[in-house]
Amino acid sequence: MLAFLTFFIKRLFLIIPTAFGVVTLTFFLIHLVPGDPVEVLLGEHALPADRQALQESLGLHLPLLEQFKVFVLGVIQFDLGTSFYSGKDVTSMIAERLGATVQLALAAILFALSCAVPLGLWSALHKDKWQDRLALTFSMLAFSMPSFWLGPLLMIIFSLHLGLLPVSGNESASSIILPAITLGVAMSAMTARLLRASLLESLASDYIKTAKAKGVSLKNIMRKHALKNALLPVVTIVFLQAGALLTGAILTEAVFSWPGLGSLIVDALGKRDYPTIQGCVLFIAFVYMFMTLISDVVCAMIDPRIRFSKGK
Amino acid sequence: MLSKLSQFLIPAVFIFGLVLVFQFLNADPFTIHLESILNAPSSAYWLGTDELGRDVLPRLIDGVKVSLTVGVSVLLLAGTIGVVIGVVSGWYGGIVDTVLMRITDVFLSFPGVLIAICFAALTEPDVKNVIFALGLMGWVSFARLARVQTLSIKNLEYMQAAHLGGVGTVRMLSHYVLPNIAAPLIVESIFTIAGAMLSEAGLSFLGIGIQPPDASLGAMLREGARYMLMAPHLVVVPGVTLMLLVFSLNLAGDKIRDRLDVKC
Numbered sequence: 001m002l003a004f005l006t007f008f009i010k011r012l013f014l015i016i017p018t019a020f021g022v023v024t025l026t027f028f029l030i031h032l033v034p035g036d037p038v039e040v041l042l043g044e045h046a047l048p049a050d051r052q053a054l055q056e057s058l059g060l061h062l063p064l065l066e067q068f069k070v071f072v073l074g075v076i077q078f079d080l081g082t083s084f085y086s087g088k089d090v091t092s093m094i095a096e097r098l099g100a101t102v103q104l105a106l107a108a109i110l111f112a113l114s115c116a117v118p119l120g121l122w123s124a125l126h127k128d129k130w131q132d133r134l135a136l137t138f139s140m141l142a143f144s145m146p147s148f149w150l151g152p153l154l155m156i157i158f159s160l161h162l163g164l165l166p167v168s169g170n171e172s173a174s175s176i177i178l179p180a181i182t183l184g185v186a187m188s189a190m191t192a193r194l195l196r197a198s199l200l201e202s203l204a205s206d207y208i209k210t211a212k213a214k215g216v217s218l219k220n221i222m223r224k225h226a227l228k229n230a231l232l233p234v235v236t237i238v239f240l241q242a243g244a245l246l247t248g249a250i251l252t253e254a255v256f257s258w259p260g261l262g263s264l265i266v267d268a269l270g271k272r273d274y275p276t277i278q279g280c281v282l283f284i285a286f287v288y289m290f291m292t293l294i295s296d297v298v299c300a301m302i303d304p305r306i307r308f309s310k311g312k
Numbered sequence: 313m314l315s316k317l318s319q320f321l322i323p324a325v326f327i328f329g330l331v332l333v334f335q336f337l338n339a340d341p342f343t344i345h346l347e348s349i350l351n352a353p354s355s356a357y358w359l360g361t362d363e364l365g366r367d368v369l370p371r372l373i374d375g376v377k378v379s380l381t382v383g384v385s386v387l388l389l390a391g392t393i394g395v396v397i398g399v400v401s402g403w404y405g406g407i408v409d410t411v412l413m414r415i416t417d418v419f420l421s422f423p424g425v426l427i428a429i430c431f432a433a434l435t436e437p438d439v440k441n442v443i444f445a446l447g448l449m450g451w452v453s454f455a456r457l458a459r460v461q462t463l464s465i466k467n468l469e470y471m472q473a474a475h476l477g478g479v480g481t482v483r484m485l486s487h488y489v490l491p492n493i494a495a496p497l498i499v500e501s502i503f504t505i506a507g508a509m510l511s512e513a514g515l516s517f518l519g520i521g522i523q524p525p526d527a528s529l530g531a532m533l534r535e536g537a538r539y540m541l542m543a544p545h546l547v548v549v550p551g552v553t554l555m556l557l558v559f560s561l562n563l564a565g566d567k568i569r570d571r572l573d574v575k576c
Contacts, residue, residue, distance in 0.1 A: 021418030029427065033434040140566070144559035146510055148517040148530070149551035152537050156544060247423035251514055255537075266518060269433035277434075281426060289421040 394454020
């Protein structure tokens with residue numbers, strides 16, 4: 001337990017320099033890229049006095065390093081600034097939209113796992129036979145499928161021709177189905193392949209041989225011995241992928257007009273709403289970082305070898 | 313053996329076939345035929361026409377060219393930066409390694425596409441900036457891979473022998489390290505091309521990549537989605553093409569990985 005705690009605390013402290021790096025990179029990326037928000041807000045023919053007034057009210061007249069200091073101090077207090085357009089503070093804008101995106105991401109994970117587990121099991125049980133190849137080809141196809149193509153395709157089939165599901169928006173409960181499938185497909189492919197690999201590894205291990213020698217049935221071997229151990233890497237990848245899903249949601253939300261974080265970013269990008277872009281990017285990066293942290297910790301909890309090697 | 317070879321050849325045959333068709337047809341991707349707007353595929357227009365009456369086939373081929381250009385350029389940019397950082401980091405170790413790996417960690421904690429989206433949206437949208445945006449994030453995986461590989465061979469006997477034999481650092485890195493860590497990097501390269509092509513299409517789909525009137529698979533999908541009901545071929549054609557391209561690259565990458573026996 002002590003070893004685990006030291007590992008956990010060390011890992012937690014390691015996040016501080018990374019977090020600072022993330023904040024720095026976000027800020028400078030957005031501020032050093034050419035393009036003047038004042039010009040976008042007021043148009044090209046604005047009076048110099050107006051421009052200056054706006055610059056001052058937005059805090060853009062300060063030297064870059066000064067702006068950076070203000071930004072960092074704000075971030076520490078969970079203040080991501082106020083939007084150039086709506087005048088609302090970015091933190092509450094994110095909070096408003098977050099629910100829809102989390103919903104979508106959870107539904108996508110659910111879909112991905114409910115496809116990946118049977119598919120992975122099936123292809124591991126039929127290793128190198130046609131079933132395995134079929135599953136492999138299927139997951140490769142799913143992995144190569146751009147979400148902004150799969151989305152319209154599903155819409156054409158299920159909404160327009162069959163009339164089963166709503167086209168876009170999120171008015172009814174069933175409208176989450178198509179976006180969730182679109183977002184989850186790539187993840188399901190990846191997870192299925194990972195599960196197959198780790199199942200095969202676990203099936204080849206000594207404890208499975210022992211179980212077989214004891215006369216345990218294949219079904220019980222799968223359920224009680226192989227699957228449990230093989231699911232460990234899957235748990236890790238789910239956490240890691242959860243962060244990536246937030247980014248994938250940008251395109252999916254654009255396709256389905258889903259009112260989440262992704263459409264907030266796309267809107268803000270069009271308007272060059274720096275504080276909102278900055279806030280959203282930072283937020284997603286932090287979520288991503290914490291998901292990595294959690295997956296590391298879960299790994300260490302499950303597998304003592306990891307915490308001992310890193311805990312030294 | 314033949315079936316294995318054919319799998320390698322799928323992308324090549326596909327791409328060369330397209331280019332050949334294009335040379336043969338000599339159709340222009342920008343000519344507007346107002347009398348035939350949103351035509352379904354026919355003998356005159358093999359893949360139909362779009363909302364301005366432009367022939368879809370030459371536009372598709374232009375789009376594939378853009379896709380491949382972006383894919384290969386991103387690979388060159390990301391691969392060069394990544395391998396240099398990774399090899400230097402692994403070879404020198406110590407403080408150099410720590411600093412470079414901290415920087416890599418920071419980049420790694422960003423989802424790559426997010427940064428590419430921001431960069432592309434805030435700069436002038438054109439091919440150059442799309443390549444730069446995707447390359448900016450793509451180097452990280454090369455750096456990590458190259459570092460791990462360098463570390464694993466750095467202290468092997470033949471390296472020590474070369475070192476004792478008086479081989480200089482530069483020659484050491486270029487003639488001893490690089491060839492021996494190449495296999496996983498080649499596999500990563502193929503996946504990078506596929507990923508960059510998907511990302512470019514994604515950026516163009518959001519309207520922040522390749523701009524009209526230039527054709528790109530993503531932009532074609534974006535425009536086509538509006539006419540989905542009347543002319544489904546506008547969504548189906550570029551979508552299938554993009555998927556097949558990415559699929560055959562991923563398949564080839566997978567096969568090469570198995571062949572070279574690389575674990576990554």
